[in-house]
Amino acid sequence: MxxxxxxxxxxxxxxxxxxxxxxxxxxxxxxxxxxxxxxxxxxxxxxxxxxxxxxxxxxxxxxxxxxxxxxLKSSEHFLYITLRLHTSHFLRFYSLYQNPSNPINPKYSLIPLPLIPSPSLVGSAFAALDHKIYVLGGSIKDIPSSQVWSLDCRTHTWELAPNMHVSREFAAAGVVDDKIFVIGGCVVDNWARSTNWAEAYDAKTGKWNSVPSPIQIRDKWMHASAVIDGKVYAMADRNGVCYEVGSGSWGTVESDLDNGWRGRACVIDGVLFCYDYLGNIRGYDVKEGMWKELKGLKKGLPRFLCGATMANLGGKLMVVWESKNGNGKEMEIRCAEIEVRKDERGELWGNIEWSDVVLLVPREASIMHCLAVAL
Structure with a gap:
């Protein structure tokens, strides 16, 4: 008492x-x-x-x-991979994990992360900003969404971010000056979609703002995107566009880059890497305006005729692809880490630091995206 x-x-x-x-x-x-x-x-x-x-x-x-x-500049870069398992109604997110118990022969594997709370999303765009991965739009039962989810990679928890002004699927996205720029992914059939065909998200204020764009480019549906020297490149089936953030100006993509860009690419030191129609990796040197073969890999990697997904992991080229498994019931998700460099003659060379199977999944699974986050 x-x-x-x-x-x-x-x-x-x-x-x-x-x-x-x-x-x-x-x-x-x-x-x-x-x-x-x-x-x-x-x-x-x-x-x-x-x-x-x-x-x-x-x-x-x-x-x-x-x-x-x-x-302290002690941040490390971690690879995150998104898969679509056709046995599930959700996108599945994984983080590439290295077992520290065996430093002589480290084994890498993909560790599953908590499910995104949204139902199945098709055609979402992805962007990494600071310690978060953003999943932008996508369609749910063929209905485009304006919803944005963010994954806090420090704690692997999901939360809703502010909605975009318009619903989108198959949009382009890129990060410049700590802002996420999203381009296209919607049919311009009203004033709202025309005004907000491109918009930018400021994580500090939590607000989306429209980005003015020319009328003649607003009918684009995007299949790939990248950021090169402060420009967001958005690739349509034909005639991609680019937006220079600093000047706020729009332009068309160089014809050689437009014609040669295939699949999900990444940029390292101003060079855009992707695979060509023969299944080899090559890079587009923006300053020289030409494609170059990435040499030194023919014996270490397969031909990516069915595609591969790439990411810049702290300056290393990470390549993720699907491969058949001997038992016929499962499929391998394989990953390779490649050190890339340009020699004194300007030629591109790659050295495979490791390559291995990192996950077994049902045969019907497919890789949606991969990107890196510094933590």
Missing amino acids: STTITTATATVKPSTPATPPLPQLIPSLPDDVALNIIARIPRCHHPTLSLVSKSMKSLISSPLLYSARSL
């Missing part, structure tokens, strides 16, 4: 016991010094660190740790 103590000047009630502070991260070290040390530890060891103490577990899931990693 509580009591009240009365004095000549005030009435004082017993205080509620305060929550005891968490213990130091590392005994005998100030927490700011400990944070400086922990932020340098590779992220693959974080699950083990979280078992050390409650304070360590709290830090591992805290934005403070990732801010420190960024300031």
Whole structure:
């Protein structure tokens, strides 16, 4: 039973016991010094660190740790892959994980992430900004959506982001100056779709703003996109367009780039990599305006006649593709990490650092997208 103590000047009630502070991260070290040390530890060891103490577990899931990693330039790049399993009504997201227990022969595998809360999305666009992956639009039962979902790659949790102004499917998307630009993916049949045929999302304000675009280019449906030197390239079936963010100007894609761009590409040091009609990887050097074969890979990779998906993982070329499995019931998802360079004559060379099977899936599965996030 509580009591009240009365004095000549005030009435004082017993205080509620305060929550005891968490213990130091590392005994005998100030927490700011400990944070400086922990932020340098590779992220693959974080699950083990979280078992050390409650304070360590709290830090591992805290934005403070990732801010420190960024300031110390200790951020690592992680590959995220999206698959469509035809046995499921949802897109499935995976993260490429390296087992740290065997540093001599590390084994890579794809780890499944929590399901996106939305039903099956077809034709969504994807973009990575800071520590989040954004899933932009797509159709649900053949009805285009304006909905945007974001995956926080620090905690692997989903949340709704502000809707786009218009519904889209098969749009182009790219990130420039910390903003997501989305282009096309809608039929311009009213004022709203015409005005917002292209729009940009500012994550700091949480708002979408329309991007003015010429009338003659607003009927494009996009099959690929990339960002090169501050320009967002949006590729239609024919005559792709590009938007230069700095000047706000629109233009057409160079005919050689337009004709030679095939499949899902990525950009490394101003060179756009994709595969050609013979199934070989090649790069388009924007400064020289020409395609070049990526040499040194013929014995290490198959011909990608059925396509491959590519991503820039901290300057390395990551290639992800589907491959048949011997048992006939499953399909292999294979991945290769390639170091790319340009020699003194300007030729492109690749060196395969590793290549392996990273996941077995039902035969009907297909790769939708892959991209990298720095954490």
